[in-house]
Amino acid sequence: AQTVTQSQPEMSVQEAETVTLSCTYDTSENNYYLFWYKQPPSRQMILVIRQEAYKQQNATENRFSVNFQKAAKSFSLKISDSQLGDTAMYFCAFLNQAGTALIFGKGTTLSVSS
């Protein structure tokens, strides 16, 4: 069974700074998908960024980028130029190739302060 581990329950950062959230996962599959989701307080889950395991190039979406290390089964999220609106819980998630269901980590609560 696949598992996703987020070892940082809470992180804090000042506006305009850069922060990196960690995620490791365990799977025996070779092809799969990885995601970072953002869940603001009392609001719905939204997709931040996604990565296909067969792609070596790290995904980027504006201020968000990932460091995907397939051999190490590591998938960290870097947020550059942090903004107050980035305050949220961030979840790392794994999806197998069959797309059965997303498996989530326990999340990291990120607080951005001015």
Next chain:
Amino acid sequence: DTGVSQDPRHKITKRGQNVTFRCDPISEHNRLYWYRQTLGQGPEFLTYFQNEAQLEKSRLLSDRFSAERPKGSFSTLEIQRTEQGDSAMYLCASSTWTGLGALYTFGSGTRLTVV
């Protein structure tokens, strides 16, 4: 399309009562998922449908839980004889496959409080 809708947003019920939640997915999405999320934790997979067929159920889905998706459109999740441990946010999501894998859209959830 306005996304994935869930109803009700909040539900308070007494222990032992039955409750039913509804999810309306994005109409073009043939897959629908139910997750449970407790405070400060990540969502836990409960079950998923492809069209009207329920293809997988988690061990978390005890006999008191039942989900349906008649005609492959909206879905309902019923919890019978609720217990305090059932208190959680119940999230629904639907998905479609793109060239980059499944694209999930989540609803805002139904927050259940069992008193």
